[in-house]
Amino acid sequence: MKFGIGQPVHRREDPVLVQGRGRYTDDIALPGQLHAAFVRSPYAHGELRGIDADAARDMPGVLGIYTADDLAAYGPFPNNMTFKNRDGSPMKKPPREALAKGRVRFVGDPVAFVVAETPFAAREAAEAIALDIEPLPAAIAPEEAVAAGAPALYDEVPGNVFLDYHHGDTAAVEEAFAGAAHVTRLRLLSQRLVVNPMEPRAALGEFDPESGRYTLHLGSQGAFGMRAAMAAAMNEPVEKLRIITPNVGGSFGMKASPFPEYVCLLHAAKLLGRPVKWTDQRSDSFLSDHHGRGLEVEAELALDADGRFLAIRIEGLADLGAYLTPVAPIFSSVNIAKNVASVYRTPQIQVDIRCAFTNTVPISAYRGAGRPEGNYIMERLIETAARETGRDAVALRRLNHIRPDEIPYETPVETTYDSGEFTALLDKTLAAADWDGFEARRRESARRGKLRGRGIGQYLEVTAPPVNEMGGIRFEPDGDVTIVTGTLDYGQGHWTPFAQVLSSKLGIPFERIRLVQGDSDQLVAGGGTGGSKSLMASGAAILEAAEKVIEIGREIAAEMLEAGKADIEFADGRFTVVGTDRGIGIMEMAHRLREGVSLPDATPRSLDVKHVHANSPAAYPNGCHIAEVEIDPETGTTEVVRYTMVNDFGTVVNPMLVEGQAHGGVLQGIGQALLERAAYDPEGQLVSGSFMDYALPRAHDAPPFAPFMSRPVPATTNPLGAKGCGEAGVAGALPSVMNAVVDALGEYGIGHLDMPATPDKVWRAIREARARAA
Structure with a gap:
């Protein structure tokens, strides 16, 4: 069929969207609508002693100024996560209200909002509001937050650790490590990132006094789920809420959650009898939206004398920011455990992650939500183990692959793989990438004064x-x-x-x-x-x-x-x-x-x-990505010059859309690997607070992609045989690019570099290596 399953049909949305005729939240204008602006804490931690809004109330166009006391009937925001600590006790879940009361916990914490006739009037009045905040010591980095004597964000969370997550058979893992012929150890960082969709958040709230119903127009990832979350936050039955989501200009996980601004808009709409609209400014969104990632681990891989994997042990610390988000901490605990297993036969896996509060922007799910991190950990361990033991990294992967005759395969992390041919997929990728021709390309790069490296990122993801x-x-x-x-x-x-x-x-x-x-x-x-x-x-x-x-x-x-x-x-x-x-x-x-x-x-x-x-079980998309990079040793600049991937997404309904999803995910992975980092100063100020300071990947950072290839093995867990593709590009890109960077730097004896491999970091690593060798 011309428009059937498997055909590369052009997106029906595109003619409207690329001509600027889409309808996003900020495009909606209701009769009589008002506008809101928010007052945010300038301190990372402090006692909120007072709010002086007298001058703002008399400003032209201002119709209302509201604080936490005005919102006492609402909240807190729901959090249905039910994780348990290592000792069996439930995780701590301190509540979050729409506006801070008594204490502020991060720079950007909303404490009040203004409603006025125009956006300018609202913002001008918000700037006129004076906050009386007594600064408190702040815990910015997670290692600071869990240190003895660190300032506590919540009285009920001693040591700032709200979850001490554990998975695995500790005795069996210790036995495996004790009998190992070789143990590889790595400290690995998945740095905090700012989520930057094309469309900033916006919302428009209205209230119908006759029906008693609220309507909220906003960008979301699902109107049905957002309705339930907002109803809980408003303390209303779900039938009293209607969520309408028009076109959405990107989310990457961030817009799935309810936010404080939405409760405020609905409250003001009901009180003032007119719709109330808010559109975030890009400069504010760095502080008002959730951030992503934020994990540091010590990872170990135990191998026997033949190179077979015996066990993985991971101990880590996750930064969750100042407040619990609705899906915290799934992406920094269970998703790490489930995805580190990847395509390899690893009898024992132990994961211990402490999830900590810090005086920073809250962290939530970001494209992949723990899946890229799990695969990154495994692939970096494999490359390092191969180098340390003198083995070929490709052969080491083949040796430990789960074979087709072992599927269905039960992993030690409570997942069962239903399909996949992992060695054949690796072999197809190696051939497509001209693996054997690499040395000639390396010599050509050297003639131009460049270092060239290659890296494999074989991955498997557990879908939601x-x-x-x-x-x-x-x-x-x-x-x-x-x-x-x-x-x-x-x-x-x-x-x-x-x-x-x-x-x-x-x-x-x-x-x-x-x-x-x-x-x-x-x-x-x-x-x-x-x-x-x-x-x-x-x-x-x-x-x-x-x-x-x-x-x-x-x-x-x-x-x-x-x-x-x-x-x-x-x-x-x-x-x-x-x-x-x-x-x-x-x-x-x-x-x-x-x-x-x-x-x-x-x-x-x-x-x-x-x-x-009724709930299809999870599926297991997988693939292999091979990246080649060139590094200028005099400047530290790294460029991805060649990129090949072969993926198993099961049944592919539209290969054109799948290719676009994969390319976008790869570019986001390159962004984390080489460019992006949310940086705070010791006082908790976000110093990478705009695109002047935050290096989002641009079009010129995209690599020349090889023709898109698939090697599908249809899933048996759903009628279509599909496996999902939206986050796979990141899972393949992080390890393949970083393995390539380390490979390029290998001639200097550099065995590891943390993300992001910025020019400054690479340049310094080379200079330090040269100094050691001198």
């Missing part, structure tokens, strides 16, 4: 946990067919692959298919988008809903064609009587139903269905 997902199909009066889904496209292009799935199943013309995804009033379930699960969940829901449509259609066709239901078959969009040429197309059937065709009373009058798919 299963959730219920809606797959509604609606035959519209104008002849179009609408898919209703609880996942949400914030840049991925869901409309096109979802339409391809439906068109393949029901034979509905591709151009007649529409998508509804961002209105909670039209949903009966929805897990939102995140964790690379959308196509698995929504795809399965659409397929199952389509089966229901076929069943209903067979009953209707039996009446229309004067045959028994058992004699009706469906194929290629058409119901036919078996063994005859009598039939009716599904689109014609829908048209006749709209026209009011005469049918017996018991016969359905519509093909519409509302279906909920």
Whole structure:
């Protein structure tokens, strides 16, 4: 089929979006709307003794100024994580309210907000509000926060550690290490990052006094889930909230959460009787949005005399910032454990992570949410172990790969791989990357005064946990067919692959298919988008809903064609009587139903269905990435000059979209590997607080990609056989790029460098190595 599964169909969203005709939250203007601005703490830690808003109240256009006392009826924000500490006790979950009261805990902590007739009036009044804050000692770095005598962020969290996570059989791991022929040890850092989607956060709240319902327009990753979270934050039943999400200009995990600003807007809208809007400024978003990553570990890999893996042991410290976010700390604990297993046979895995509060911007899920970090740890250990033991790193990987005849394979981290051919995938990538021709390329680089290195990043990800997902199909009066889904496209292009799935199943013309995804009033379930699960969940829901449509259609066709239901078959969009040429197309059937065709009373009058798919299990996308870099030893500048990847995403519905997702993920991985870092000074001021100081990757940082290749082994865990692709690019890029950097620096005896490998850091490492050798 031209628009069927597996075809590289152009995104239906693009003509609108690339012409600037999209409708984002800031584009929405409601009659009589007001505007909000927020007052934020300039201190990382302090006692909030008073707020002087007298001057601001008299400023032109100001209609209201609100503090935590005004929001006493709301909150706290929900956190449903139920992790337990090593000793079995529950993790500490200090509550967070919409506005700080009594104490501020990071620079940017919101303490008050202004509502005025215009955005300028609101911001000007906010700047006129004076805060009386008594500064307190702050704990900025996580190692400072857990040190003896560190300032406590919360009285109920001694030592600032709210979770002491443990996974693994300690005795078995110790026995494996005691009997190892070699142990490789590495200290590894996954630095804090600022999340920078193209569209800053924005929201518009309104309240209907007649129905008592709130409506919140905002960028999100799922209207259904956001409704539940906001209802809890507002202390309202879910039916009192409606979430509407228009186009979203990126999220990477950050916009999935409720934020303080949203509660404030709804409160003011109810109190003032007018809609209230807020659009974040880019300079504020560095402080108002959640950050990503923030993990430091000591990792160990035990090998026997033949090079077989015996055990991995990881001990680490995770920075979660000043407040718990709704999914904290899953990305810095269990996701590390589940993903470090990767494609390798490792009998024992132990992970111990202490999750700590610091006086910094809260951290939440960021593209991959622990999956890239787990794979980065494993791949850096393998490369280092190969170098230390004099083994070939490719052969070491092959030796320890899980074989196809071992699948289904139960890992020591409570996952079961259902599919995958990891050695064959590695071999295909090596051939595509011209692995054997590397030395000639290295010599050519050397003639130009450059160091050249290559690195492998073989990865496997565990997709997000299963959730219920809606797959509604609606035959519209104008002849179009609408898919209703609880996942949400914030840049991925869901409309096109979802339409391809439906068109393949029901034979509905591709151009007649529409998508509804961002209105909670039209949903009966929805897990939102995140964790690379959308196509698995929504795809399965659409397929199952389509089966229901076929069943209903067979009953209707039996009446229309004067045959028994058992004699009706469906194929290629058409119901036919078996063994005859009598039939009716599904689109014609829908048209006749709209026209009011005469049918017996018991016969359905519509093909519409509302279906909920019950939680497909996780899948395991995997792949192999090979990066080549050139380093200028006189400046430390690193450039990714060659990039090859082969991925196993199972059934690929639209290879064009999958390639785009992979390229975007790789570039984000390159950003973390070489450029990005959220930097604080000792007082807790974010010194990388704008694009003048924060090195986001640009177009020129993208490598020349080899032609996109796949080696799919369809998943058995969902009807489509899909495995998810949204975060895989990062998981492959972090280890492949950093392994390439270390390989290039190997001639100086440099065996490790922490991310980001900035020009300054590389230059200094080379100078120090030269000085040691002199």
